[in-house]
Amino acid sequence: xxxxxxxxxxxxxxxxxxxxxxxxxxxxxxxxxxxxxxxxxxxxxxxxxxxxxxxxxxxxxxxxxxxxxxxxxxxxxxxxxxxxxxxxxxxxxxxxxxxxxxxxxxxxxxxxxxxxxxxxxxxxxxxxxxxxxxxxxxxxxxxxxxxxxxxxxxxxxxxxxxxxxxxxxxxxxxxxxxxxxxxxxxxxxxxxxxxxxxxxxxxxxxxxxxxxxxxxxxxxxxxxxxxxxxxxxxxxxxxxxxxxxxxxxxxxxxxxxxxxxxxxxxxxxxxxxxxxxxxxxxxxxxxxxxxxxxxxxxxxxxxxxxxxxxxxxxxxxxxxxxxxxxxxxxxxxxxxxxxxxxxxxxxxxxxxxxxxxxxxxxxxxxxxxxxxxxxxxxxxxxxxxxxxxxxxxxxxxxxxxxxxxxxxxxxxxxxxxxxxxxxxxxxxxxxxxxxxxxxxxxxxxxxxxxxxxxxxxxxxxxxxxxxxxxxxxxxxxxxxxxxxxxxxxxx
Numbered sequence: 001x002x003x004x005x006x007x008x009x010x011x012x013x014x015x016x017x018x019x020x021x022x023x024x025x026x027x028x029x030x031x032x033x034x035x036x037x038x039x040x041x042x043x044x045x046x047x048x049x050x051x052x053x054x055x056x057x058x059x060x061x062x063x064x065x066x067x068x069x070x071x072x073x074x075x076x077x078x079x080x081x082x083x084x085x086x087x088x089x090x091x092x093x094x095x096x097x098x099x100x101x102x103x104x105x106x107x108x109x110x111x112x113x114x115x116x117x118x119x120x121x122x123x124x125x126x127x128x129x130x131x132x133x134x135x136x137x138x139x140x141x142x143x144x145x146x147x148x149x150x151x152x153x154x155x156x157x158x159x160x161x162x163x164x165x166x167x168x169x170x171x172x173x174x175x176x177x178x179x180x181x182x183x184x185x186x187x188x189x190x191x192x193x194x195x196x197x198x199x200x201x202x203x204x205x206x207x208x209x210x211x212x213x214x215x216x217x218x219x220x221x222x223x224x225x226x227x228x229x230x231x232x233x234x235x236x237x238x239x240x241x242x243x244x245x246x247x248x249x250x251x252x253x254x255x256x257x258x259x260x261x262x263x264x265x266x267x268x269x270x271x272x273x274x275x276x277x278x279x280x281x282x283x284x285x286x287x288x289x290x291x292x293x294x295x296x297x298x299x300x301x302x303x304x305x306x307x308x309x310x311x312x313x314x315x316x317x318x319x320x321x322x323x324x325x326x327x328x329x330x331x332x333x334x335x336x337x338x339x340x341x342x343x344x345x346x347x348x349x350x351x352x353x354x355x356x357x358x359x360x361x362x363x364x365x366x367x368x369x370x371x372x373x374x375x376x377x378x379x380x381x382x383x384x385x386x387x388x389x390x391x392x393x394x395x396x397x398x399x400x401x402x403x404x405x406x407x408x409x410x411x412x413x414x415x416x417x418x419x420x421x422x423x424x425x426x427x428x429x430x431x432x433x434x435x436x437x438x439x440x441x442x443x444x445x446x447x448x449x450x451x452x453x454x455x456x457x458x459x460x461x462x463x464x465x466x467x468x469x470x471x472x473x474x475x476x477x478x479x480x481x482x483x484x485x486x487x488x489x490x491x
């Protein structure tokens with residue numbers, strides 16, 4: 001079921017949402033140094049993988065994702081939904097023999113590239129269009145969209161520069177079927193508010209392998225990087241992360257599974273949502289400095305571009321033969337103007353007083369005013385507002401004068417130079433805390449925020465970058481009840 005042509009402004013907003021989805025969800029599609037032979041490229045497809053129901057056991061993946069989002073409907077509203085994902089096409093390389101037969105080979109040399117086996121990702125889009133009034137009650141199931149992508153094999157001839165046949169590429173795809181189930185329920189209460197639920201499920205009948213099988217075996221039958229674009233014409237969605245006060249109880253009752261919906265498109269629009277397996281903020285946008293998709297989420301664009309430019313000619317040939325997207329990265333870096341390369345060196349998103357006197361905050365990074373990034377390298381997404389210079393220094397911040405120099409923990413005075421063991425509580429939402437629990441650290445300062453709460457600025461004892469962190473003020477912050485004094489006799 002395909003949606004009709006949308007009005008230009010909505011098309012533009014959806015286009016911006018697609019660009020963000022490509023930048024974030026397709027990161028990791030092919031990693032630097034962009035060659036199939038690289039160890040980094042042997043474990044891919046890390047986000048939004050929906051596997052066949054029979055393949056969910058033991059591999060940490062799921063067969064479906066559910067999106068819950070609130071909307072304020074208007075009479076005659078329509079929902080446009082677009083499911084986007086990658087479908088794996090397993091590519092092998094065959095050499096043409098003198099007798100006309102083909103032999104599978106590990107690589108095939110060409111003047112400009114080296115062709116190697118590889119799992120390509122082919123983008124698929126499944127669309128749904130329906131009036132909201134038809135997505136309620138018993139009739140909602142009539143608007144479910146099912147799709148079936150049959151298995152198949154494709155052959156692409158490989159020619160040399162003179163047009164002579166050297167071999168062929170063989171691409172095999174597995175069967176992939178699924179469904180999109182939309183449902184709208186009007187919520188009780190004084191406000192005219194509805195909950196939109198869209199469930200995406202992999203339904204392919206792939207029996208479990210006899211000996212358990214591997215995640216790699218399930219990928220040809222899986223949706224990779226699955227995400228939804230939702231648009232409602234005539235109504236508006238409510239933010240999940242910053243809803244109006246009256247809607248917070250309703251937001252608390254939403255159930256999102258393996259996905260997270262945020263408002264997308266320009267900041268003045270509330271009719272487009274990107275539901276992503278990665279947690280984003282509302283209205284994410286690409287940085288103006290970003291030259292294009294580089295696909296490696298673990299690197300900074302400037303460093304990645306310089307490293308890519310330094311690849312040998314043979315490495316670039318192998319990268320070009322690995323994947324079309326990798327070839328685009330190589331061409332992008334090789335032809336990047338110097339002015340564009342210089343823009344990657346840094347960007348300041350906003351300037352403000354470090355003490356926060358103008359906007360009533362102690363600092364731009366968290367409790368007590370942690371370090372604010374200075375001229376941070378441009379990446380796929382812009383830095384938060386308020387990132388500025390200079391680095392925050394607790395010894396030079398006038399607000400820090402109100403903080404005590406020590407705090408009492410378990411009967412001991414803890415202050416600058418004290419050694420502690422980190423014990424962050426489960427109330428915190430930072431996933432990094434799971435790795436920090438039990439680590440030893442040294443207290444650099446005792447600081448207080450504008451609410452009068454005291455925090456300890458610390459650096460890890462076994463962090464090899466301690467000198468740089470101290471120089472730049474890049475500390476970790478914990479409340480006094482999240483650390484315990486380290487006694488020297490402790491092993």
